[in-house]
Amino acid sequence: MSDPLVFDAVALGVLRRRTIAPFETGEQVGDPGFSLTVRAAEVVVALGDENSGVGSLGAVILGMVQPPLGSCRVFGVDLNTLPRRERLNYRRRIGYLPVGDGLLHNLTLRDNVRLPLRFGSELGAAEIEQRTDAVLDRLRLQRFGGLRPADANEEERRRAALGRALAFDPALLVLEEPFAGLTDQVSVELMAVARGDNGMVRGQRTVFISGQSLPSLLHPEVDRAIHVVRGQALENQE
């Protein structure tokens, strides 16, 4: 069984639309790049400042940008080597919460959660509704499901975006800046949902978080914190 996520000497830089530009101060030839293995059921957080390259990690995982050097494999597959159609299918195995929320503003929060299921699965309407209800319940979002993103507050939007990422019950969840602007308590709650916790029993979903900071209450909740400096994982802390 392949590890859920493996970065192998990936050259990170500053994300510019669909390409990764070299760091403005110039990358050195021979820099080792970003290497990291995330094992099954691990929660790993990669932290770095704006220009560290940490912002490119989500796009690299999803095969939305091709790093100039190195490769990233998800469950043993390098998404950049797949044809476009298969890449889209494969992405449904990965839950993704982009920085901000990426919700469609012409849909309600509920419809945003439901959209990937309606578009990308052969489930019947009743089962889609059932799954959507379960996700909304888990995120305590039922009361606000009818709101459009513009009418919802930041916390509700983030809950809906997490719900959309969880719609397919993915084995790997990639979260970009998921806790920015949220209270520590809400962050802890969302982390438990992301991991798939069931009461006091810890969930078995693999979670990879990238961002600039992590709320202090969440430090005990992550298995590893990686610090990204100029495109490299320089410091590992157990």
Added chain:
Amino acid sequence: MRLTLASLGRRMARWFARVGALARFCFEAIASYRTMPGAGRRVSGRVLANQLRFTALEGVGLVVLLSCVLSFLVISSAIRQLGQLGATDLIGKLMVVVIVRELGPLLTALAVTGRSGTAIAAELATNTVMGEVRALEAIGIEPFHYLVLPRVAGSIGSVMMLIVVFDGVAILSGLVAAGANGLSAERYFSGVLSTLTTVDIAASMFKGAIFGAVIGLLPSFQGLTVKPDPTEIPRAVIRATVGVIAMIFVFAAAFVLVAGG
């Protein structure tokens, strides 16, 4: 002189690159239909229904107004002028050739451009700037399937439907104008019906389909290729609107040349 030529060359190169990108976008959008998942077709069908409601149904009022006024003015003026030459029998031909075949599709397409082409460009540019398009791709939804194809199909269907409305209203409005200017309904209708053929209707529908495709594709292209900067949204709308109007006129002229040939 060399600098001017170099600058001109750079602009031409950029323009050709943009045209190439547009051609590729259109080809990929159309080709993507084959890969749309079955479930995706049902969802896109709903987006298409919304597009038809917004473009065709809510656009009927504007098209009826344009058609009424244009037909009344053209037929009234024509009866007065042709009456002096004793050639009012040509009114039917004028109605069919000028309004049904040429101005109907052209004005309908321009009205749809003003209402829906701008809306498509603004909506998709906003989707792009807000990161919604990237998020769609990231959750495994092809933006061509969800955003582009329903809008293109909706534009084609809407323009064709609105052309039927335009032509029908124009013929009726022409009847009112004929009556107001002393031409009997019988003479008016015999002139129109003896000239109107299925070829005219088919040509009108064909133009509608082409114009509709332009109204769906070009604003989608402009909307989805903006830089992630809110100030780009109005620019995308302007580029889309100007581009669509120019292309509609170019196609209209091409049809006349081909049909004339």
